Amino acid sequence: MGLLDFFRSNNRKQNNDYKKATYEKGPFMIKCPFCFKKFKTDQVVFRASHSEKGDPEYEKTIDELLNHYNRKIGKGILGEINPIVKPEGLPESSKIRVDGVLIEIRDKYDINTSERLCPYCHNELPVTSGRGPSKIISVVGASQVGKSVYMTTLLYVLEKYTGERIDASLIAGSSAYNDEIRENQERIFDKNIMLDPTPKQHVEPLIENLKFKNDKIPPITLIFYDIPGEGMTDKGYIDKHGEHIKNSDGIIFLVDPLQMRALRKKINLTNRELKGDFTEKYQEPKDIIVYLFENFISKQSHEKTSIPTAVVVTKSDMLKSLNDEEYIIKNSNIFRNYEHEKFFNLNEYENIDGEVRKFLGKVDSPFKGAMDTYFGVTGYFAVSSLGCNPQNLQIDSSTNINPLRVDEPFLWLLYKMNYLDGGRE
Structure with a gap:
């Protein structure tokens, strides 16, 4: 700390109007930037990075939640797209976390996906969601x-x-x-x-x-x-x-x-x-x-x-x-x-x-x-x-x-x- 910084710091501390920032503490709830609902980090769902014919869980499908959101705001609806994977059905060893936040999964085909979605509207979440406010x-x-x-x-x-x-x-x-x-x-x-x-x-x-x-x-x-x-x-x-x-x-x-x-x-x-x-x-x-x-x-x-x-x-x-x-x-x-x-x-x-x-x-x-x-x-x-x-x-x-x-x-x-x-x- 330089001399000027020292005097600035002390002058500010002596002043009753000095306000020290106080930060929110984790874990952080996620607020969806699209539907604005709040949920815990482990409640996210993922868009599978592939589809598999003959497997009902992994076939392409109509995403009704996403289309409901799109209709509500006047956007075009989508046809069949890759399915949703819910992490609670996977073993813990298939879940990848950073700073305690679930950011990626390996599905039952041992294929990774990191496209995290809001569980309520199925829009893709920002990559930093859950790691801070x-x-x-x-x-x-x-x-x-x-x-x-x-x-x-x-x-x-x-x-x-x-x-x-x-x-x-x-x-x-x-x-x-x-x-x-x-x-x-x-x-x-x-x-x-x-x-x-x-x-x-x-x-x-x-x-x-x-x-x-x-x-x-x-x-x-x-x-x-x-x-x-x-x-x-x-x-x-x-x-x-x-x-x-x-x-x-x-x-x-x-x-x-x-x-x-x-x-x-x-x-x-x-x-x-x-x-x-x-x-x-x-x-x-x-x-x-x-x-x-x-x-x-x-x-x-x-x-x-x-x-x-x-x-x-x-x-x-x-x-x-x-x-x-x-x-x-x-x-x-x-x-x-x-x-x-x-x-x-x-x-x-x-x-x-x-x-x-x-x-x-x-x-x-x-x-x-x-x-x-x-x-x-x-x-x-x-x-x-x-x-x-x-x-x-x-x-x-x-x-x-x-x-x-x-x-x-x-x-x-x-x-x-x-x-x-x-x-x-």
Whole structure:
């Protein structure tokens, strides 16, 4: 430990606001990222890696549970596929465990299979399920708020910069997820092209693994859900595809400045193809709360959710053009990047939280009031995924893409989940 680290450590310990992270202890229940049911690690089932004609247990068959799930969410049903193998019918010598978790079996044909499935919906589980906790994070917001761009940039920053600062590493949950993430990041950071809007269809979760260098801290399976903006205000769509929201461990609620009626005519839109008042084009942030309330908050105790919710004003770089200190001062923390290192700095958080709360209270008090009423645990943030304003889906190649504070809402959620120390400097 260096001298600076020593003084930092002692100063934090002397401060009553210092919060030491406390981690969940194993064995860990598995939470299915698809049907959200919880079960013990030994309750998993496996998809056989082969089929055998003439053996009723190993012939190809229709998977009714998987097809029931697919019908429910509007996906196509499957024909005959390899059968399900239940591990309880096998001797213990045929079960392979890592860290006490059943991850693979050898079936009666002495053939290995490692495709673990949820026993309730028969979807394939993440490879790390059961070896640490699973945390579902829902990213919500209206259409055009920039959810897909934010998620792409967030993962980019977490992988390349933030992970090292908090002594951790973030990697994709599988090669398929890795290919999708890499393609989106190359499009933005290498080709300077914006992502296409997320189509209004079933949304698959994006699964990531967060592993700390300290082996005493269990790895976290992060399950991100990003609902298309158009689906957020469609009750039928939310009923079918939004079950993950009420099962979330954390919510990132994105708000576009252009959704705020008071700002639309004030923000400089000279670099946009369309000019003027976007009243018809943009939904109000409070509209999203109405649908969240209808979908699950109304069914909670006291009609209030305790799920930690990060309220995030996106495209914060656009606020510089306001030139109106009634709303935001020119030297605001919103326009200054900050890197939380080793621990979550509560002083810095309280500064940005206070500024954004005050800002939203001025420009959209109905939304701010609804958040205070229906959400019990909130933190307020402002981010810029690109640090610049794209035009016609193109990012000026002469402009450096400079994400601003994009990781802060996620780190706050980690802090609230007791996976990141909190302190002051």
